[in-house]
Amino acid sequence: MTDRVTIVGGGLVGALLGVVLAKRGASVRIYERRSDMRKAEVAAGRSINLAMSDRGLRALEVAGIAHDIRAISIPMHGRVMHDVHGNQTYQPYGLQGQFINSVSRAELNKTLLTVAERHGVEIIFDARCLNIDLESASATFLLHTGESITCHGDVLFGADGAFSAVRSRMQITDKFDYSQTYLEHGYKELHIPAGDLGAFQLEQHALHIWPRHSFMMIALPNLDGSFTLTLFFAHKGATSFDAIQTKEEVEQFFAEQFPDAVPLMPTLVEDFLANPESSLVTVRCSPWVMSDRVALIGDAAHAIVPFYGQGMNCGFEDCRVLMECLDHTNEDWPSALQLYQRMRKPAGDAIADLALANFIEMRDKVADPRFLWRKKIESWLFSAYPTKFIPLYTLVTFSDDVPYNEAKRIGLAQDMLMEQLMDIGSVIEDWTSDEAKEAMNSIMSALPDIIIDSGFPD
Amino acid sequence: MTDRVTIVGGGLVGALLGVVLAKRGASVRIYERRSDMRKAEVAAGRSINLAMSDRGLRALEVAGIAHDIRAISIPMHGRVMHDVHGNQTYQPYGLQGQFINSVSRAELNKTLLTVAERHGVEIIFDARCLNIDLESASATFLLHTGESITCHGDVLFGADGAFSAVRSRMQITDKFDYSQTYLEHGYKELHIPAGDLGAFQLEQHALHIWPRHSFMMIALPNLDGSFTLTLFFAHKGATSFDAIQTKEEVEQFFAEQFPDAVPLMPTLVEDFLANPESSLVTVRCSPWVMSDRVALIGDAAHAIVPFYGQGMNCGFEDCRVLMECLDHTNEDWPSALQLYQRMRKPAGDAIADLALANFIEMRDKVADPRFLWRKKIESWLFSAYPTKFIPLYTLVTFSDDVPYNEAKRIGLAQDMLMEQLMDIGSVIEDWTSDEAKEAMNSIMSALPDIIIDSGFPD
Structure with missing residues (x-):
């Protein structure tokens, strides 16, 4: 050329x-x-x-x-969820050690x-x-x-x-x-510095999420031991950037919502008041x-x-x-x-x-018991039927060639399938029981393999 | 002020x-x-x-x-529909002499x-x-x-x-x-001149429509006896502006689709080839x-x-x-x-x-028997229950104060009602029969009056 x-x-x-x-x-x-x-x-x-x-x-x-x-x-290698009491739960991205x-x-x-x-x-x-x-x-x-x-x-x-x-x-x-089209939510970046000798103050090999239903904070690690936090929050309304303007309001909001993060954020108030509120x-x-x-x-x-x-x-x-x-x-x-x-x-x-x-999933569903239950079943389905069931997150994040439109199409079909499986009595009772597995196996073995259209003409 | x-x-x-x-x-x-x-x-x-x-x-x-x-x-006062053979049917806008x-x-x-x-x-x-x-x-x-x-x-x-x-x-x-957002259809204006002594060559007091499913032509009268025609047509494709480029193609297309209009359009070919194709x-x-x-x-x-x-x-x-x-x-x-x-x-x-x-309604449904049947029932409902049923077209066109969003909301509700009424056996058989009217009357009399929200605060 x-x-x-x-x-x-x-x-x-x-x-x-x-x-x-x-x-x-x-x-x-x-x-x-x-x-x-x-x-x-x-x-x-x-x-x-x-x-x-x-x-x-x-x-x-x-x-x-x-x-x-x-x-x-x-x-x-996975997500660490931080609840409002500071408790942490870990969700690996995949059983084969997948990572971002x-x-x-x-x-x-x-x-x-x-x-x-x-x-x-x-x-x-x-x-x-x-x-x-x-x-x-x-x-x-x-x-x-x-x-x-x-x-x-x-x-x-x-x-x-x-x-x-x-x-x-x-x-x-x-x-x-x-x-x-703008979201009603914007974001602001905040900071957790490295600890002594450059130590990471949260689990280093994870994406951290503080899901709070209508808003959330996330953190990603940096090479120098620090974390960059991003608060995704409504621009306006009762619980929003607009409603948090003073030092006291910042401190109160973070103490209530992110108690485990506050001790790690020595410049929280300065950062919050100085950093720009960006739109999405x-x-x-x-x-x-x-x-x-x-x-x-x-x-x-x-x-x-x-x-x-x-x-x-x-x-x-x-x-x-x-x-x-x-x-x-x-x-x-x-x-x-x-x-x-x-x-x-x-x-x-x-x-x-x-x-x-x-x-919606990140800020809301990752803390929802039914969602977590579903994720476990999906993970089993993926390991048992890797050509028939591939979780949407895997298709999007751990594939390097499935077109996003194909991922979306397959994801929608699998949503319906999951709703059906999760309605089976034995699955509701105990999805790990032999009876439940048998019921799911009989459905899954009847399903064809997933076919992905690369989009290229033949 | x-x-x-x-x-x-x-x-x-x-x-x-x-x-x-x-x-x-x-x-x-x-x-x-x-x-x-x-x-x-x-x-x-x-x-x-x-x-x-x-x-x-x-x-x-x-x-x-x-x-x-x-x-x-x-x-x-109404629409005149022109079919592909040149036959005309008239649909008045309302029984009370409504007009645009x-x-x-x-x-x-x-x-x-x-x-x-x-x-x-x-x-x-x-x-x-x-x-x-x-x-x-x-x-x-x-x-x-x-x-x-x-x-x-x-x-x-x-x-x-x-x-x-x-x-x-x-x-x-x-x-x-x-x-x-652009439509795949664009439009081109065409012309029917006045006849002898400024006579209108089509019914003067009507909006004329040549519905052809995937496209349509309309005509509105002008004071000087002429009509302005508008052809709404796909920009591209097998049947489109793109596909009609020569004198012969224009003549053949109009002869096939609008045979009754052609004799009234002495400058058809010149107009079609010279007038701009506008987008929507x-x-x-x-x-x-x-x-x-x-x-x-x-x-x-x-x-x-x-x-x-x-x-x-x-x-x-x-x-x-x-x-x-x-x-x-x-x-x-x-x-x-x-x-x-x-x-x-x-x-x-x-x-x-x-x-x-x-x-969709103008180019397609106005020539559809089920649609015309529905319009007749709607017209009867409106005359029998003027506070409970008001056709959408009436709400939009012959109201001067119903907010469009209220018209849309009421129209959607009435769509569902009509589907239900048109599923009644006696209505399917003969909607003008006593039995059908009785069935519809029993439903309509149970319905509350339509309440329209002006949108203004109290």
């Missing part, structure tokens, strides 16, 4: 896309609105660490940097930028996108010098995030479907591809809420699938982009839905 | 809003992007005539110009502008909105002289249509929900009011598809309800605007849904 590719946005997805295209031989330029983060401080208010799962890692393998990133990640990885957003991005440059990608920082010409795939940027430049290329990608300038330009063309948006749009040569990727195409930990993973998978679409079409860009859209638009819609639904 | 009000947009709703606010004493300025239409030709591609129903007329009464507009309207009014969009708009000026409204034409400051309710416009001016006021309204500049400014603030969008957003002093109204707040003939009527009703909100709050703008939003946002969402659903 000798094409000239312009990428608007040098965040996680833009940088990875630059790497994988440059590795194919493309001449790639990335224009990034912010300064070079390798030289400057990271902007506050963005999430500090992320959960990387198998999909993200697979895309990093395509880029040849999975090993480097694994070295700066902390495996999390806590990784620093900033370190990951810096690594990707450096690898991109190593592959010959030219990165122009402090370049604000002023306009896009969709027909010619050219883009005009304002530089920090005050100068404006226009970049001409064969193909242009908008990898410029949830508030994409490229998408804004598309939005004012005829017949462009678009929606942005879902963005959907269609088409993702215009003029056969301009395309959206990552959050620019499908900004989702963070509750499945799949935002970055989905964006990275976009890059991996795009490479397969180029393979599939002998690098004919118009065909490759159409195929990419056909594969990824349903996937983006599905993970957006799943992420919204998982907020 | 002595407030200074800025209105962005001098279309139908902006002009009417100017009139009703000026009549209260406000100092009103309207900024309109286009030239003064009273001096220039109307832009092609916008609908030439509109169906004004009771809601629109009521708002015009508030403005004191209902009489003038009635004088330039043509009452339409075909009125020229351009004449209506010109009248409203003139009346606005007569009430002291200052109208600045050729003024393109460049920016809005939401906090100060000020707006900057580029004039055709190249000069840019900033207008400061107490309150600012975005009445600038489906592609509102005011709403675009709101959209980039945090937590603004927004969606634009539904826009929803929230909030409509920001900073207590900037508000959206009309299509800027709720662009809907035209299939219930309520776009203008809804925008005019926005103005009428806003005046009632000002009355209700002693002209306290922040309270009035909050009340306006609370009343009208659910109404806007409801008529958007109803308009989408009515496309």
